Amino acid sequence: MGKLTIPQEELMNSGHIGCLGCGGTLAMRYLLKALGKRTMITIPACCIAIMSGIYPRNFLKVPLLDVAFETTAASASGIRAALDAKGIDDVYVVGFGGDGGTADIGIQALSGTAERGDNIIYVMYDNEAYMNTGIQRSGATPFGAWTTTTPVGTTGDFKKRPKKNMVEIMVAHDIPYAATASVAYPEDFVKKVMKAKDMDGTKFFHVFSPCPTGWRYSPEMTIQIGVLAFQTTVFPMYEVENGVYRVTKKPAKRKPVADYLKLQGRFKHLDDETIKIIQKNVDRNWEMLLAKAEFTKKFAE
Amino acid sequence: MPMDVMTGNSAQAYGAKLARAEVVAAYPITPQTTVVEKLADLVASGEMKAQFIKVESEHSAMAACIAASATGARAYTATAAHGLALMHEMLIWAAGSRLPIVMGNINRAMAPPWSVWADYQDSIAERDTGWMQFYCQSSQEVLDTVIQAYKVAENHDVLIPAMVMEDAFYLSHTFEPVDVPPQKDVDDFLPPYDPPVKLDVDNPVGLCALVPPDHYMEFRFKIAKAMEDSRKVIQEVDEEWEKKFGRSHGGLVERYRMEDADAAIIAAGTMSSTARVAIDNMRDKGKKVGLARLRVFRPFPYEEIRQIAKEVDSIGVLDRSYTFGHGGAFYTETAGALYQAPERPHVKNYVIGIGGRDIPPKDIEGILEKVLTKEDGGEVEWFGLRTSGSREVN
Ligand SMILES: Cc1ncc(C[n+]2csc(CCOP(=O)(O)OP(=O)(O)O)c2C)c(N)n1
Ligand code: SF4
Ligand SMILES: [Mg+2]
Numbered sequence: 127m128g129k130l131t132i133p134q135e136e137l138m139n140s141g142h143i144g145c146l147g148c149g150g151t152l153a154m155r156y157l158l159k160a161l162g163k164r165t166m167i168t169i170p171a172c173c174i175a176i177m178s179g180i181y182p183r184n185f186l187k188v189p190l191l192d193v194a195f196e197t198t199a200a201s202a203s204g205i206r207a208a209l210d211a212k213g214i215d216d217v218y219v220v221g222f223g224g225d226g227g228t229a230d231i232g233i234q235a236l237s238g239t240a241e242r243g244d245n246i247i248y249v250m251y252d253n254e255a256y257m258n259t260g261i262q263r264s265g266a267t268p269f270g271a272w273t274t275t276t277p278v279g280t281t282g283d284f285k286k287r288p289k290k291n292m293v294e295i296m297v298a299h300d301i302p303y304a305a306t307a308s309v310a311y312p313e314d315f316v317k318k319v320m321k322a323k324d325m326d327g328t329k330f331f332h333v334f335s336p337c338p339t340g341w342r343y344s345p346e347m348t349i350q351i352g353v354l355a356f357q358t359t360v361f362p363m364y365e366v367e368n369g370v371y372r373v374t375k376k377p378a379k380r381k382p383v384a385d386y387l388k389l390q391g392r393f394k395h396l397d398d399e400t401i402k403i404i405q406k407n408v409d410r411n412w413e414m415l416l417a418k419a420e421f422t423k424k425f426a427e
Numbered sequence: 428m429p430m431d432v433m434t435g436n437s438a439q440a441y442g443a444k445l446a447r448a449e450v451v452a453a454y455p456i457t458p459q460t461t462v463v464e465k466l467a468d469l470v471a472s473g474e475m476k477a478q479f480i481k482v483e484s485e486h487s488a489m490a491a492c493i494a495a496s497a498t499g500a501r502a503y504t505a506t507a508a509h510g511l512a513l514m515h516e517m518l519i520w521a522a523g524s525r526l527p528i529v530m531g532n533i534n535r536a537m538a539p540p541w542s543v544w545a546d547y548q549d550s551i552a553e554r555d556t557g558w559m560q561f562y563c564q565s566s567q568e569v570l571d572t573v574i575q576a577y578k579v580a581e582n583h584d585v586l587i588p589a590m591v592m593e594d595a596f597y598l599s600h601t602f603e604p605v606d607v608p609p610q611k612d613v614d615d616f617l618p619p620y621d622p623p624v625k626l627d628v629d630n631p632v633g634l635c636a637l638v639p640p641d642h643y644m645e646f647r648f649k650i651a652k653a654m655e656d657s658r659k660v661i662q663e664v665d666e667e668w669e670k671k672f673g674r675s676h677g678g679l680v681e682r683y684r685m686e687d688a689d690a691a692i693i694a695a696g697t698m699s700s701t702a703r704v705a706i707d708n709m710r711d712k713g714k715k716v717g718l719a720r721l722r723v724f725r726p727f728p729y730e731e732i733r734q735i736a737k738e739v740d741s742i743g744v745l746d747r748s749y750t751f752g753h754g755g756a757f758y759t760e761t762a763g764a765l766y767q768a769p770e771r772p773h774v775k776n777y778v779i780g781i782g783g784r785d786i787p788p789k790d791i792e793g794i795l796e797k798v799l800t801k802e803d804g805g806e807v808e809w810f811g812l813r814t815s816g817s818r819e820v821n
Binding site for chain 1: 449450452476477478480481482483484486487488490491492493494495496497498499500502516517520626627628631632633634635636637638639642
């Protein structure tokens, strides 16, 4: 059986200014490997926007347009329209935003782009909070997490609502392809990008991107955390092609969520009762995902 | 040349079409909607070759125009009032990116209370965003100015975006005869957009990156310089237009019966047409009055205003908006320009026609009488308030 090899060409320069162990930078690196040189990318305010350091440095070898926080998708649509107007049809257009820029402030523009079906690739690298501004909660912050705006305090004021499910929201837009991926599994991510990149319409990737600074763990554990998120099914790996769900990678045996939570300072306040609630939610979501895969099978073309 | 009868809004759309805008991204709002509809028709019929992104908001409209322009396409949008206010962040972004986007803005009052009628608060509030601002008085001027604005904005000494204003309903929905120039003549006048830098996979660059204090100030200075340099370009482009198409719109300031005038009013937009009627009536009575029409408000034509100050002893500045705190913007800028002038005539501000309130010739005649007699009693007067007629505010 042929093995997928990740393209060797680096389209991201070394020497970026991200934190040690930053998951987000890996998401960018693998994405560009999968897409190649003929790619244009637009990045809103977020950690990745400042990876170049300061003007006139640039951390990417592809054209890059920094855009306002909430405009990633609309900007990608604008680039695509300009390329269409010029008759250029061999360039991938990417919007690359954080969870805050995607699930919160940029969701309107993204919804517009997806509804119109503009031919772009949207990547949400998810570090589960507003990291660039110093770890404030976002709509993608998970239940139970500490952030600087859910500071726990003496009243147990951690985040009390679950993470917004962006893949579901995007699937509801009837787009050709939406998938999760993780920087801990680059082959899976690259394979998905290669599969979807030439589909017509809006393609969406939700990339799990652990953040040592915001999640309060030691930088060398980024991949381990990603692996545990997968093994516990806190963050399952799946794709949705034209409404048909497929789990692309299943853990041999599911580990308890506590294994994942206990490595991160942002969950250290959680008592056993709360961890039980989290386990229950993760179980339920996993079963629902399997059921969706089973149920939608018959709609595969 | 074909004469057509069209509204100011159709003139916007035909201006964009004749300018061969390649990307249009727009969102409907009264009284701009017919611009969007007209453009949709022109694209759907194949008459206009453009990508029309039917965005979900004005904020996205400007974001898409910025990205399209950064990719080297000529971009156009139109909006009004709340749409313009929603774009505010992106207006600054467009100017900061040095992108020659042209946008129609149909001047409409801001809510609350809701109003859809003519008022300049929307565009005056965007004065400091780094956009050139043209205020038009006829459908013909709208069509011509959209094309001229691209030529000015795309000049490599300028490279800043431009707004082309028309008054809600007075212009946006009123039919007037318009001479539509042939496409090939417009093509001769306006060559394709040739950006000095753009997103290009064969020559990858990063645009709009983080800039520290030891560079940011120079970026801002360059916008200031471009805005200064645009004065000359606006003038030249209007002159070139006149040579080619036989009509000028006055460059930055259009003068009317200013020869031997003792007093003048400064006004913009459709009220200037009314002012001309009022001035003719006054002149018939032997009163030496004239009009300086602000066609361009950004950059502010301070030299032209100082010239007028040399010629008359009294100026009335008519503002269809108010900058809460002190005076209308046309007034405060005029007064500011005059402080450095060798001659400083009497100047007074008349706030008038707010929220589309009608401005009949007799009102302007009344103001001209006051200007002629240098009637004092305060700097700023709200003219024609229902409660007590006129009110001085300070
Ligand atoms: C309109 C606007 N509001 C707020 C900000 C401040 N801001 C910049 S980045 C950011 C958080 C980004 O969070 P996310 O998208 O999750 O990316 P991350 O920094 O976590 O990588 C915020 C709130 C902004 N730039 N623009
Ligand atoms: S805060 Fe997190 S996401 Fe941001 S650069 Fe550091 S590790 Fe990466
Ligand atoms: Mg984030």
